[in-house]
Amino acid sequence: GAVVSQHPSRVICKSGTSVKIECRSLDFQATTMFWYRQFPKQSLMLMATSNEGSKATYEQGVEKDKFLINHASLTLSTLTVTSAHPEDSSFYICSARVRDQETQYFGPGTRLLVL
Amino acid sequence: AQTVTQSQPEMSVQEAETVTLSCTYDTSENNYYLFWYKQPPSRQMILVIRQEAYKQQNATENRFSVNFQKAAKSFSLKISDSQLGDTAMYFCAFWGSTGTYKYIFGTGTRLKVLA
Numbered sequence: 357g358a359v360v361s362q363h364p365s366r367v368i369c370k371s372g373t374s375v376k377i378e379c380r381s382l383d384f385q386a387t388t389m390f391w392y393r394q395f396p397k398q399s400l401m402l403m404a405t406s407n408e409g410s411k412a413t414y415e416q417g418v419e420k421d422k423f424l425i426n427h428a429s430l431t432l433s434t435l436t437v438t439s440a441h442p443e444d445s446s447f448y449i450c451s452a453r454v455r456d457q458e459t460q461y462f463g464p465g466t467r468l469l470v471l
Numbered sequence: 472a473q474t475v476t477q478s479q480p481e482m483s484v485q486e487a488e489t490v491t492l493s494c495t496y497d498t499s500e501n502n503y504y505l506f507w508y509k510q511p512p513s514r515q516m517i518l519v520i521r522q523e524a525y526k527q528q529n530a531t532e533n534r535f536s537v538n539f540q541k542a543a544k545s546f547s548l549k550i551s552d553s554q555l556g557d558t559a560m561y562f563c564a565f566w567g568s569t570g571t572y573k574y575i576f577g578t579g580t581r582l583k584v585l586a
Contacts, residue, residue: 399576
């Protein structure tokens, strides 16, 4: 149980285009989902927290107009990188938790390369 | 603010030997959870073990066990009978019950198991 999927697993796009990454909880309802960014050989950096049906809470320094997060249902959250630039190239990971539980379950990540 | 410190950037251990990864944290909360996650080369974050702060008994999961010292704010991970598949980045994480449901991650320890 507690499986989280992400799609796509990797994406290459041209500079200036937008990219959408999906995060799904497959066998549980996720009241809260988290989006992280990870640079090579570094720890996970939290970008934003999203609760189902409400606006995401962004961490300091994260541009909310660039990284659009939608958590429309209890099993799906999406991260859209708008007008992507090469510096947005990174590994993006989502995680999900159930209400009143502390454990986060992570997706397999999405590798984004912006040319 | 809570902090998590992993002071060992890299470690290595011979196959079948035992290794201990250290983690210290700082918090003023009394009720919290601590986690160890493993991130193998696939970059999928895998929950290794978790510890509830109000439980004095150290958590164990097969070859993985923790030494939780609440007064010292220390949470080390012991891997017994190390296997090649244990080669990964290991992250220590803190979750406070009165916070915003987000994890505080350490910087990680890269563990290499040698044949």
